[in-house]
Amino acid sequence: MSDVPGSSSAPSFSLTKAAENYCRLCQLIVTVCSDLLRLILSRYIEPANLRQELDKNKGKLQNIIKNNEQRQLLYPAPAGSSVKAQDLDLTLLYTILRNVCNIPQPQCKWGKTPQNGDVSLVACIERIRIQRNLISGHRSIGKIEDPDFLNIWQELKDNIGEIEEQLFGGNMYRRRVDELFSCDLSKSEAQEYVEEFQCLRDSLDDVQSQASRYFGKKKAHLDKIEERQASLTMEIQGFNARKRARLDELEQHQTSVATNFIDELRETERHILQVLQGRYTGFENHTTDKLRETEEHILNQLKARMDGFEQQQTSMSTDFIARLEILQQQQTTLATNLTEQLDGLQRQQTTMTTILTDGLSKLEKRLEDKKSLFFPLVLTSTISVPDINDVCHISVVTPDKLWVSGSSRLQQVDGNGHVLGTPLDHSNHSGGHTVSVEGYLIFIAWSNRVERPENGGARDQSIFNINKMTSDGSITPLIQLALHDLIPRCIHSSHINGDLLIGFSHFYSYDHPGRVMRYKGTERNRAIIKDIELDEEGEIELDEEGKIELDEEGKIELDEEGKERQRLYKYPHYITENKINGDIVVSDQRKCALVVVDRSGRHRFDYTGQPTDKTFNPWGVCTDVLGRILVAHGEGKRGTIYHHISLLDQNGHFLTRLFEEQKDYFTCLCHCVDDKYTIYVGFKNKIKVVQLDN
Incomplete structure (x- = not known):
């Protein structure tokens, strides 16, 4: 391929060289790149299954594609009508490849700029999209000078060739790129491809904008759910921490009261002994009896007060345990309600899947019934x-x-x-x-x-x-x-x-x-x-002469089970x-x-x-x-x-x-x-x- 394409030799062609460069790039996008994306689509979705896959992803695609004309191309009336890849433009082909075909994304992600050296299928398709955007940046003036033209053309050719080599082999699309590079363009052809490319650019920009808004809303909704879940978890953890601190405080207060009471009893006992020792010796026996009675009485009173205090402590502990059990029951009820709601959503999803499966089965049966009809x-x-x-x-x-x-x-x-x-x-x-x-x-x-x-x-x-x-x-x-x-x-x-x-x-x-x-x-x-x-x-x-090798008896080779x-x-x-x-x-x-x-x-x-x-x-x-x-x-x-x-x-x-x-x-x-x-x-x-x- 020469450094720059030859000028058109058609007499009626009056565009400048920069304008002709722009027209050639528009024609490359509209023809070769669109045909290549159609071939990629047929590789991942067989033409006979295209209608089925589009119906399976109808909700997602209609949320992304807001243009009524594009929706009617994918879902024409009546329902179930066939769709052919050759009727779809580059905008719809890119949207289906990105959202339906599940093409692996080892490095480059959809809608991102590929790194140098990344030759994955997604990276090559994204480079074609990026170069198409560079071309559309010149549409206000309709001209591209030779240096920019050659860079964009070589980038598109390399990625077209990489896709063809990975998926199909051969060089058919590379030859088409070279033929388009050196072919003559008439003025009417140039204007036609420029208008078609501009329509394709507007359509693809609209689809990308709608897809970004759709996925942005989805992400915001998921973030809101995660924030609510984190807030509930923090509230439950805070409530449990406050309850544990209150119980620890009550236990410390109970221990302090008991210690103070025992100290007071010991002090009273020492005081009584001192008073008794100062009594008259003559009344020792009588006093001893009285003291014993008094001691027993005091001990009985102390025992009664201790029993009452233990009962009060037990009652307080029981009350706190009951309140804690109520909180645990409320937490369990909340978890049960959430589980039941999730189960309900799963049942609804199962029901919808069953309905869609039945509908697809009926559609497949109708298609099978039509197979026996003659093609005209x-x-x-x-x-x-x-x-x-x-x-x-x-x-x-x-x-x-x-x-x-x-x-x-x-x-x-x-x-x-x-x-x-x-x-x-x-x-x-x-x-x-x-x-x-x-x-x-x-x-x-x-x-x-x-x-x-x-x-x-x-x-x-x-x-x-x-x-x-x-x-x-x-x-x-x-x-x-x-x-x-x-x-x-x-x-x-x-x-x-x-x-x-x-x-x-x-x-x-x-x-x-x-x-x-x-x-x-x-x-x-x-x-x-x-x-x-x-x-x-x-x-x-085979032997050196290309003949079938036989065994020692001149018979055909047998497998492990002894069969020919x-x-x-x-x-x-x-x-x-x-x-x-x-x-x-x-x-x-x-x-x-x-x-x-x-x-x-x-x-x-x-x-x-x-x-x-x-x-x-x-x-x-x-x-x-x-x-x-x-x-x-x-x-x-x-x-x-x-x-x-x-x-x-x-x-x-x-x-x-x-x-x-x-x-x-x-x-x-x-x-x-x-x-x-x-x-x-x-x-x-x-x-x-x-x-x-x-």
């Missing part, structure tokens, strides 16, 4: 293919450039059936060709067949080339395949990372297992990076890749199934048709831009052969039948679909072009 199809044209009577495979370059193959011929035709360029000899009844992301044809070509001795005998070795044809008609070999007893049947060029996916079957016997290999690297140095053959219980190892490991493929004859999640989808004719593995080769599922299908014989297979799978297959019913095209979601769940025709009228072996939901269906010597009203 519109026949737009029919293309007659010359010199081919059995169309086996179709690869789309553009709507006016189609590569079509039969059992022995491969040629390019336009939308009227005219042959473009020179046809190629091509002996392949399956998906033997594909179109790369650059629009180049990649096809399987038979090279030669040789005999070579091995272990004292002769063994066949098949040699095939994988060739590339560019737009000028030149052919370049990419890979030479030399595998014993294996023949390549189908091929697909990944539009995610440029890898080649090739399906192989046994040359002589249908009973031997097939394989799928992934090739990666430069045109002159491509290498196998994955050999997919077994299910998730384990992969077999399950092979994934028997006869893969059509192959494609899901551009949404990277799954590899193979149509296996001998296994009578669609075999789907993830991008690493781990088996996900087999689709073997509907329970009502008598048989399931799959042929051509492809995926659309939403990740749905379209498969052509045959079925025998009461002596009549029917051909169908069925539509599945990316998890193998049946959605609907797109075609269902008898053999006498319709013999569908192959089909493909482009990014505009246009389906090209091959039968006999024609191609029907139909539009799927999605």
Whole structure:
């Protein structure tokens, strides 16, 4: 990429260079950034579940979004109407990602400025939001000078590329950024993107302001509850402390009174003894008796007074204990009332959850009931293919450039059936060709067949080339395949990372297992990076010549339970890749199934048709831009052969039948679909072009 973008060469474009910089940044935000956020949304919420997730979070989103037009986009009338990500602008996409998708926030939090070096998903999205704010700061003058423009552009490009690398792989969005950097802008296009960006800016600012007010009110309410709870706790602790201090004071007073009384008694006793000792000796006996009586009387009085004092002390202690128990009962009652109120709130929450769950279940049932309805199809044209009577495979370059193959011929035709360029000899009844992301044809070509001795005998070795044809008609070999007893049947060029996916079957016997290999690297140095053959219980190892290793008796390897490991493929004859999640989808004719593995080769599922299908014989297979799978297959019913095209979601769940025709009228072996939901269906010597009203 050069230092600054080239000026528009359109004659009608009269904006200054600074104004054109501003227009390019507006277009980058409105197109590439918005499309990227839609793809992130589909990664965290499947398109089929978007309506359900929005309804689940309806209360939160309506509190945040106050604009009626935006509310109607998310919750259109009647209730339960479908919502598509492509109908949502960047404002609503950011709001849903922030409040619904539960994206992890390891460092950067939503609405905050990310730290340098933080490449988490939330940090990258927030940097796009911050750069969008920097762009909007220039909207009063509508101009951005080159230094500021280049800084903002590079920041956006780096974060777009980081998101794409983390979630999807490839560089499709980086290429779109580079194309937009160097493309020409007309004055009308520039004004259109500036107006759309300004509307998007106002809408996002409104949503952020409403979200801040909403969460501010929530936080203030929680702080108020915490302050009230702390105040009650302090009051209870203060009351208990005052009661304990009062009891300690009463105990100290009781101890002091008893001590003083005993001292007075002792003093009285000493005084009486002194008086008695001074009496006349003659009256000693009489006095002694009297003293004894007096002493007994005094002791009895003292005892009575002590008993009364102890009873008074016991009564006072009982009274204080009773009052303390009353306070404890009041505290217990208060705690019980609070617990009952919390239990009531929990019951209300449980009731609301049950109501919402029942409503969602009914909605899901209604959606399931509608799955059996046909999607509306519109026949737009029919293309007659010359010199081919059995169309086996179709690869789309553009709507006016189609590569079509039969059992022995491969040629390019336009939308009227005219042959473009020179046809190629091509002996392949399956998906033997594909179109790369650059629009180049990649096809399987038979090279030669040789005999070579091995272990004292002769063994066949098949040699095939994988060739590339560019737009000028030149052919370049990419890979030479030399595998014993294996023949390549189908091929697909990944539009995610440029890898080649090739399906192989046994040359002589249908009973031997097939394989799928992934090739990666430069045109002159491509290498196998994955050999997919077994299910998730384990992969077999290959020897130096790429053959299956056998045990000492020449048998296939067994697992720990003594059972033969399950092979994934028997006869893969059509192959494609899901551009949404990277799954590899193979149509296996001998296994009578669609075999789907993830991008690493781990088996996900087999689709073997509907329970009502008598048989399931799959042929051509492809995926659309939403990740749905379209498969052509045959079925025998009461002596009549029917051909169908069925539509599945990316998890193998049946959605609907797109075609269902008898053999006498319709013999569908192959089909493909482009990014505009246009389906090209091959039968006999024609191609029907139909539009799927999605």
